[in-house]
Amino acid sequence: MTGRGIPGAVAVHHVAYTVPDLDQAVEFFTEVIGAELAYTLVQDAAGDWMTRKLDVDATATARIAMLRLGPVTNLELFEYAAPDQRRQLPRNSDWGGHHLAIHVADVDAAAEYLxxxxxxxVLGDPETITDGPIAGDRWVYFATPWGMQLELINLPAGAPFEQQTEVRLYQPEGSWSDHRGAS
Structure with missing residues (x-):
């Protein structure tokens, strides 16, 4: 035990993204990507709760959905209504830029489906990295109908970086459908 990190941390519970239309995003992630909807809720707190807890305008409201993506990832989607809301998605190169990478068995088949x-x-054709720490990684980015960027990736076990460290990245087994309803 090194004493570093958050005491008691056991896993990443979820990643969260703000979307312009929650219904559209839930439909996309469930129907196109294959997520399962766990629940939805509305956060409409009185007073300054939204500012104190979420660092948004006190009058903001949020519709929220939690989805399950495969065996280990929970995805929380927010649709905010706020008077000071910026409505431009960050590019990957912007501060706060982001993307969600989905490991697939066949990047080319998944890109064709999308x-x-x-x-x-789909942003170009799939590519395979041929040298460096992740040689063998096959990937391509794509954008949702509202412009959020995601990535299809297949990074096989045994990547060159593994020769330099004991750290191993999560390697999925089976397909998402193998884990439907699993906890």
Whole structure:
């Protein structure tokens, strides 16, 4: 035990993204990506709760959905209504820029599937990294109908970086459908 890190931390519980239309995002993640909807709720607190707890305008409201993506990832989606809301998505190069990477068995087949989905934009063709710490990684980015960027990735076990460290990245087994309803 090194004494570093958050005491008692056992796992990442979820990642969260703010979306412009919660219904559209839930439909996209469940119907196109294959997530399962766990629950929805509305956060409409009185007083300054929203400012104190979420660092947003005190009058902001939020519709929230929690989804399950495969065996280990929970995805929380927020749709805020706030008077000072910025409505421009950050680019990956902007501070706060982000993307969600989905490990797939076949990047090319997944990219082809996404190209056929209405409103989805696949950013170029899949590429394989040929040298460096993640040689063998095959990947391509895509954008949702509202512009959020995601990545398809297949980084096989045994990447070159593993020769330099004992750290291993999570390697999924089976498909998401193998884990439906699993806890």
């Amino acid at each position: 190209r056929a989905q209405p409103g989805v934009r």
